[in-house]
Amino acid sequence: MSHGSSPSHLRGLAEVAAASVLWGTGGLAVQLIREHEAMSPVTISAWRMAIAAVVLLVALLAVRRAGELVELARSRPRQLLVVGAGTAAYQGFYFVSVTQVGVAVSTVVSLGLAPVLLTVAEAVRDRRPPAAGRLVVLVAALAGLLMVSVAGHASSTGPAPVAGVLLAIASGTTYALTTAAGGSISKESSPLVLTSGMTLVGAVVLLPCTALVDGPHVTTDAAALAWLAYLGVLTMALAYVLLYSGLRVVAPSTAVTASLVEPVTAAVVAAVVLGESLGPVAVVGILLVLGAVAGLGRPAAAAGPVLPDPDPVRPPTAP
Structure with a gap:
């Protein structure tokens, strides 16, 4: 393996990091929506997915690529269902x-x-332990995540800690599996087509779930509608196009490690927009996460193999 960073690897890493920055703004958008309309987070997530699906389907029709989505659904139906339903599920598990x-x-x-699950899975698949550089990056990223999260929510508690931890484990496991599945299918389909299919499936899964939660299911408030549009267009449609583009050239374990930029972004946005203070622990955590993600740019330290750039015009193949 070369110790130099390929342009495609750095591009993919930047795309995943950019997606994570967009995701990191989502918490603020949800908070602002709930200030105007007391929607459940599940309802907000369902509309976010549905708005993204509509926007992406319109985009596919505009560029005359809707046929590619039909072909993807025919050639990879199970994988598309796994990615769409899995994305909806890990968000739902996390919210609850x-x-x-x-x-x-x-x-x-x-x-x-x-990232721990995917790093272990890749080590088992390759029958060799992760390189020392990869482990350093992973440990630094996880330590930074812990510092940012605990410093930012030191007093945050809940009524059912055991159930909450189990749901968080379900969310993390589903996130890992969904990212791995998305990484596999992204090499056979364009990011725009894959994201269109994923959000369509996710919307079909999430919208019926809104009947199980309290609060209004629709809103006429202009500010709430604007923030719902922001969530759907930027933190879902654009962010997942960037993620699946990045997954074409970076390994899933690299992607989920780089996605730890999300809570860092959330902490910085809260400090800048809401005036929440960033203590020294949080600042050190932010620096650790950013340093670890920067370290992923070196193939010798990337949390997973550096992948070759796939043929961008290759159509989906039949199973």
């Missing part, structure tokens, strides 16, 4: 976990578990 055990524990367990 937060209500049971608090933001800090939920974030550390769900986001921290995914």
